[in-house]
Amino acid sequence: MILLAATPIGNLGDASPRLRDTLAHAKVIAAEDTRHTAQLLRLLEIETRAELVALHDHNEHERAARLVERAKHEDIVLVSDAGMPTVSDPGYRVVQLAAEAGVQVSVIPGPSAVVTALAASGLPTDRFAFEGFMPRKPGERARLLKELAHERRTLVFFESPSRVVQALNDLAAAFGVDRRAAVCRELTKLHEEIKRGGLGELAEWAAGGVRGEIVLVVGGAPAQSVSPETALAEVTARVAAGERLKDVTREVSELTGIPSKELYAAALANR
Structure with a gap:
């Protein structure tokens, strides 16, 4: 089978006993970055003789079919650098082909930056939409935000620290400076920080510099008062x-x- 294994997004204490046991007994681990996974195994003090196979954005299309073929005869554990594989990380193509080939796919649940940020944001959690990373090209990003401006659900985005100021300014321009939002930084890590406020206010705050892994949570559009x-x-x-x-x-x-x-x-x- 294919085993999708969620790994810690920061705090190593979040590695579940099931994850530790699975990694310790794995024969093949497909990893987004084999060096990162090898370091994770060392930090978790897990001894394994598993074969580490690189599976990342640049080779997944080519390598997915071979992994699925191997999974017909042996278990393949699939991990990303942090969090759940396939969610803005490699693995989707593997799961897609496995489903088509009738190969079982199972999940070892665990940490998720999306749900962690949503829960901590203080914004409505009953309905939300995950949008991943915004397009880098200004025109594509503007078109996306125009489409989302009237979305009633809470929105969750990933963003890099180098682009977070631009992202917040673009969100404020598209959604309004007063739209409530939260910048969630370094979740589960030592310097975890949740900054809440209007998009305009958060853009001004972020202009001073923001470091670390970033998740943006933006409140949904209010219902328009229309007869x-x-x-x-x-x-x-x-x-x-x-x-x-x-x-x-x-x-x-x-x-x-x-x-x-x-x-x-x-x-x-x-x-």
């Missing part, structure tokens, strides 16, 4: 322009807070 009549008029206009009624009522509902069923029924009656 049912105005919402229905928008639905009618968009459907007349060729959009599907079901899609339009769902989107307008997300923006206005008016139940989609009510908008759908009103639009049908208006015909």
Whole structure:
């Protein structure tokens, strides 16, 4: 089988007994960075004779099929440098091919920077969307943020310390300087820090320099104060322009807070 094993995102004490046992008895470990994984094994005082195989962004497409073929006959433990493999880390292609080939995939759960930051942010956790790293090119990033500006769910992003100021400024420009957010830095590590505030305020704070691994958590857009009549008029206009009624009522509902069923029924009656 393929075993996806979550590794600590900072604090080594978060390595579970199951993870330790799995790594100690593994015969093959596919690792994002074999040197990093070898160091992790040393720090955890795990003795193993496992074969370490490099699996990273630059070779996964080529190497995935061979790993899946091996997994038909022996267990393959797959780890990234930190957290859960496949989540903004290598492993997705391996899992995809394993599913197609009927090879079992199992998970050793563990630390997750996404969920850790979300829980500590102080922002709503009932509905959220993970967006990974923002595009580096300004035009692509601007288009993405424009699409997300009215998203009602809490948003979670990864970002590098060198780009976090630009990211916060771009978020403030797209979402508004007062949109609530949290910068989560060095999670589970000695210098862990959670800075909360409006996007504009956080951009000013970050201008002084931010170090370490960064997760940005941004509150969802508030429901727009729109009358049912105005919402229905928008639905009618968009459907007349060729959009599907079901899609339009769902989107307008997300923006206005008016139940989609009510908008759908009103639009049908208006015909």
